[in-house]
Amino acid sequence: MRTGILSEVEDMIVDEVPIALVYNGISHAVMMATPADLEEFALGFSLSEGIIAHAGECYGIEVENGPGGVSVELEIASAAFMALKERRRSLAGRTGCGLCGVDSLDQVCRPLPALAPARGFHAAGVRQALGAIGARQELTRLTGAAHAAAWCGMDGVLRIVREDVGRHNALDKVIGAMARGKADPHDGFLLITSRVSFEMAQKASLAGVSALVGMSAPTLAAVELAERAGMTLLAFARGDNFVCYAHPQHLAVDT
Known part of the structure; x- marks a missing residue:
């Protein structure tokens, strides 16, 4: 109706x-x-x-x-x-x-790798990826019921995009594609269309990725994990706006 x-x-x-x-x-x-x-x-x-x-x-x-x-x-x-x-x-x-x-409980928080600062992570690249992700979400456009995850170059070019009904699954698909393609985890950032939960941040960290961008809200546990791991964490990323919750010193911004 x-x-x-x-x-x-x-x-x-x-x-x-x-x-x-x-x-x-x-x-x-x-x-x-x-x-x-x-x-x-x-x-x-x-x-x-x-x-x-x-x-x-x-x-x-x-x-x-x-x-x-x-x-x-x-x-x-x-x-x-x-x-x-x-x-x-x-x-x-x-x-x-x-x-x-x-x-x-001691198995929930796994040992995290020491992440090197993201090389060349820039606000302009984040804006570029945010502007491009919608056109790559075919399953979401057709059904309105899928999450997406993307591996992006520091310039914001979407190199790998995967969708799934489950947000964790979409991220695992991208991590698997990165591993199969021998992608350098320090050569780009991850973008997810969902909220940034503890598990999503932990998956990104264990994949060796130094920067994670979420289009929805983060949880406190995710922010604390990013702080410990040395991972730059952005959330509420929509349009030209975002909030940096962890390690803002590794993000270059326009002057």
């Missing part, structure tokens, strides 16, 4: 299916996600969740479609697989855990 008038129209709805991530034959997690760019999603998830330390520990990825969803089979290094099995063993018998693969 629109303006009080009933009508029948065609509509586009975003797809969301169960995605099982299977490591060396053992299922580890089932995520609800948009079934696109799944190899990148699986690799990015593996990196951002600390299952593997670098892309070289993943030897192969195969995507298999089934009647109940999609299975993504990953072959990873023996040492990484043994560590994953030990993590799963510590979770045996537990239910309702709020963070996937986390058994105790």
Whole structure:
């Protein structure tokens, strides 16, 4: 109904299916996600969740479609697989855990890499990326129900853009694409269309990215993490405006 008038129209709805991530034959997690760019999603998830330390520990990825969803089979290094099995063993018998693969409070905050200051991070590049991201959000335009994440050059050129019904999934897809393309994490910044939560900031930090821009609000935990990691964090980034919450000394502005 629109303006009080009933009508029948065609509509586009975003797809969301169960995605099982299977490591060396053992299922580890089932995520609800948009079934696109799944190899990148699986690799990015593996990196951002600390299952593997670098892309070289993943030897192969195969995507298999089934009647109940999609299975993504990953072959990873023996040492990484043994560590994953030990993590799963510590979770045996537990239910309702709020963070996937986390058994105790000291596992929530993972050791963060020492991030070098972002090289050439400039407000003009942020404005350029903000002005370009809308045209690259095809799924959002069609359905209105997707988040986007982008890897941007310091000049604001969008190098990688991925969308998903889940904001974490969109970011993992970008991180996976960066790893597959051997992108230098200090050579650009991440832009996300969602709020900047603790998990989003932690994923960016663990990917080695020195600058993160969010189009919505940050959480206090995300700001504190960015401060500790040395990551420049911008949020409420819309149009020509944004707020810098952490390490503003690493952001060049127009004079």
